[in-house]
Amino acid sequence: MDILDQLGAMKDGKLSRRAFNRSLFALGISTAVVPLSTRRTLAAPEDNPTYFTWGGYDIPELFVPYQEKYGELPNFSTYGATEDALTKLRSGFVAEVSHPCMSDVPVWNSTGLFQQIDTSRLSNWGDVFPDLYSYDYNMADGKPWMVPFSWGLTSMVYREDLVEWEDGESWSLQWDERYAQRLGSLASAGDVWWCAAIRAGIDYKDIGTPESFAKVAEVLRQQRPLIRMYSDDTTTLDQALTSGEIVSSLLWNSSTLYLRAAGVPVRFAKPKEGALAYVCGLMLHKDAPKLDRAYDVLDSLISQPSGEFLLNDYGYGAVNRKSFEKFTDAELDERGLGRDPVTILAANHLSSPQSMEWGAATVAELEMIKSGF
Amino acid sequence: MSGANAGTGAVISARPATAGRLSRLMFRHEVLRGYTMLAPALVIMVLAILLPFVLMIVMSFWDQVGFDFDTTPTLQNYREIAEKPIYSALLLRSLWVSGIATLATVLVCYPMAYFVAFHVHRHKMLWLIIITLPFWTSYLMRIFSWKVILGYEGVINSGLMSIGLIDAPLDFLIYSPGAVTLTLAHTWAAFALLPIYVSLEKIDRSVLEAAADLGDSPLVRFFRITLPLSMPGVIAAVFLMFIPTVGDYVTPTLVGGPDGAMIGNLLQVQFGGVNNWPMGAAIAVVMVLAIAVVGLCFLALTALFRRWAT
Known part of the structure; x- marks a missing residue:
């Protein structure tokens, strides 16, 4: 009818x-x-795995292959510091893929919350620099616990027009009385403690000793009156650099590219003492409910286009060899990077695994110092 | 056949009997009726407030070992709170900051509430809605807007610079305990305004007239009649604002800077990065006790005031 x-x-x-x-x-x-x-x-959100990461990685540019396959993005959940992230995971939050750093692997593994990654399920694995994952604590039976995703340096981003160097680029800037209350800093111990250790002249091999602990704490206490803001939110630090409220901050180099593009004369320092080097990556939850798609998330993050985006927009090192093809040496140098991760990592200070107790103690001590005690 | 009928009849008659007994029971015992009506709230209170509170107290006597708890009772956490200066200093700062914020808010809100209660005669609802309109925006947005107002290139600084009063931005406006106090005072104002308004609104106008007839000047009348009668509202406002703001950690995080940190920030990191839940529980218990002590002192003061006023 x-x-x-x-x-x-x-x-x-x-x-x-x-x-x-x-x-x-x-x-x-x-x-x-x-x-x-x-x-x-159209896949519903409940079909997609969750990617638990720092704010800033929750963007479509890193999921080009994943989107081609599913027409959708994975779900995102973000954090400001890896210590917080682990606490959340331990209290029962299940995210298929998490994003800590390589030196976190032993502590994170000790929670028993993660599974080894079957690299035969990753089509881009062959293009990943082996030096970025073949640490003995990361590999067991030829399978990694963590798939590397990015590497790079933590150093200072400073205003070229407002900072005068006395003796070349150096960590002394963050302790310079001339700039009292005009300095900023990231807030998490994972960056602050390790950079202060460089300033204190501590070899990372000895960073776990009580003497080094006391030395770093002392250096940080000296710095505290000079710091106007501690923040894990890079936007806050970026804005303060733009307005001239602060002249320098402990930061990652993504801020340099972002601020330079906005016309702010900033530069990413290459301190003569060396910068803090990191390799960060992805871990897979042992109870990952959407395991198949979780592997696609991993594969997408280590793909060539994702690496190109990281290099181009954030200035972070890619793990996929092919991602570097589009860039000139000068462009890489501007980002404090190079074609060979090994040289860069060796020329700076790469953080190494420490005990869980040590990590918690540094966080607790840093909180004391930040509050002025 | 008849036997079956008798059986059914018995069942049917039994039902009204029990129902009747229950309603008779309810009717006779007022206390029981009260508890029945309270039951939903009581269940939620016990499950969501009382049990977690007991758990928190118990946990504060534990110890964190790596990722696990050592559940042998110990006073270690409390000893650390007593010994290390950071805890008492941050606690005192929190009590001070939110005490000042509460005082300022009540002082500012009282005249507003007074005006609406006594001098507005038409469209009272509209006035109340207009006054509380800022509180329809999210708490976070209000804090961020204070960041914009107080910031280095913020409204106040750029305004003062453009009229030539200052050459460089004032950097004490934001990232200080003062900024936290100001932001708290504004973001919680609605919680102070409404209870004060309700208690003022309820005052019997004939009492005020009687006071005037018997020769009280307006000022004396206010202190002898209006203020004591509106005291329940003031007390409610003080508690509604003081208790939650002492433990606030969002405001100090965003506008406090390193010198404006409060006990809530320290508490939060125990459950986050530091990963020492027993310590966090102990701080929370101490904080609740401190608030209780301050609250009792305040109640004693108001009782003294009432005795003095009458």
Whole structure:
């Protein structure tokens, strides 16, 4: 029966009860079925795994291959410091893929929350620099606990026009009385403690000793009156650098590219003592409910386009060899990077795994120092 | 057949009997009726407030070992709180900051509430809505807007610079305990305004007239009649604002800077990066006790004031 006929029949009062019920029935079924039909073409959020990461990695540019395959992004959950992230995971939050750093692997593993990664399921694994994952604590039976995703340096981002160097670029800037209350800093111990250790002249091999602990704490206490703001939120630090509220801050180099593009004369320092080097990567939850798609998240993050985006927009080192092809040596140098991760990492100070107790103690001590005690 | 009928009859008659007994029981015992009506709230209170509170107290006597708890009771956490200066200093600063913020808010809100209660005669609801309109925006947005107002290139600084009063931005405006106090005072104002308004609104106007007839000047009348009668609202406002703001950690995080940190910030990191939950529980217990002590002192003061006023 045509819809117009039906409407006409209704108008004339000729629509039988049976025909009316039949139409209602059809309407009911089609309404109930609508969500089912779209589900097939458009994946719902509950189909996608969750990627637990720093704010700033929750963007489509890093998921080009994943989007091509599923037409959707994974779900995101973000944190400001890896210590917080681990606490959240330990209290029962399940995210398929998490994003700590290589030196966190032993502590994170000790929670028993992660599984080894089957690299045969990653199509881009062959292009990943082996030096970035072949640490003995990361590999067991040829399988890694962590797939590397980015590497780079933590150093100072400073205003070229407001800072005068006395003796070349050096960590002394962050302790310079001339700039009291005009210095900023990241807030997490993972960066602050390790950079202060460089300033204190401590070899990273000995960073775990009580003497080194006391030395670093002392250096940080000296610095505290000079610091205007501690923040894990790079936007806050970026804005303060832009307005000239601070002249320098402990930061990652993504801020340099971002601020230079906005016309702010900033530079990423290459301190003569060396900068803090890091390799960060991805770990897989042992109970990952969407394991198959989680592997696609991993594969997408280590793909060539993701690496190109990291290098181009954030200035972080990519782990995929092919990602470097598009860049000139000068462009890489501007980002404090090079074509060979090994040289860069060796020329700076790469953080190394420490005990869980040590990590917690540094966080607690840093909180004391930040509050002025 | 008849036997079956008798059986059914018995079942049917049993039902009204129990229902009747229950309603008779309810009717006779007022206390029982009260508890029945309270039951939903009581269940939530016990499950969501009392049990976690007991757990928190118990946990504060534990010790964190790596990722696990050592559940042998120890006073170690409390000893550390007593010995290390950071805890008492941050606690005192928190009490001070939110005490000042509460005082300022009540002082500012009282005249506003007074005006609406006594001098607005039409569209009172509209006035109340307009006054509380800023509080329809998110708490976080209000803090951020203070950041914009107080900031280095913020509204105040750029305003003062453009009229030539200052050459360089004032950097004490933001990232200080003062900024936290100001932001708290503004973001919580609605919680002070409404209880004060309600208690003022309820004052019997004939009492005020009587006071005037018997020769009280307006000022004396205010202190002898209006203020004591509106005291319940003031007390409610003080508690509604003081208790939650002492433990606030969002405001100090955003506008406090290193010198404006409060006990809430220290508490939060125990459950986050530091990962020492027993210590966090102990700090929370001490904080609750401190608030209780300050609250009792305040109640004693108001009782003294009432005795003096009457």
